Amino acid sequence: MPYLTDTPPGAVLTLRIVPRAAKNAIVGAHGDALKIRLCAPPVDGAANAALIEFLSDTLSLPRARIRLLSGQTSRSKRVRLEGITVGEVRGMLE
Numbered sequence: 001m002p003y004l005t006d007t008p009p010g011a012v013l014t015l016r017i018v019p020r021a022a023k024n025a026i027v028g029a030h031g032d033a034l035k036i037r038l039c040a041p042p043v044d045g046a047a048n049a050a051l052i053e054f055l056s057d058t059l060s061l062p063r064a065r066i067r068l069l070s071g072q073t074s075r076s077k078r079v080r081l082e083g084i085t086v087g088e089v090r091g092m093l094e
Helices: 046-059 086-093
Strands: 004-007 010-018 025-030 033-037 066-070 076-082
Touching (some): 004 086, 046 066, 046 086
Antiparallel strands (some): 004 010
16 A cells, blocks of 8 residues: 555555545545545635544544644645554555
8 A cells, every 4th residue: 555654653644635525435546645535625624624534533543643744735645643553554444
């Protein structure tokens, strides 16, 4: 999975976000990123908040352990999942 990187603080996900979708869903690989569709519009951080909430629910992680590293205003984002390994994330996504 080229979109997953292991770092000492936790796994880093490289994402491609599609806002204003019909429903929140993980679509699959999109080049070197994981494509995620979100219902929220890309306005005033709504899509970023929806992304963190979606990842929290999907991976059973507290929102406080999910950090947006880059891409605050872009569709391409990097997110760190603190205290979790790539192997654990891989198991949850499959």
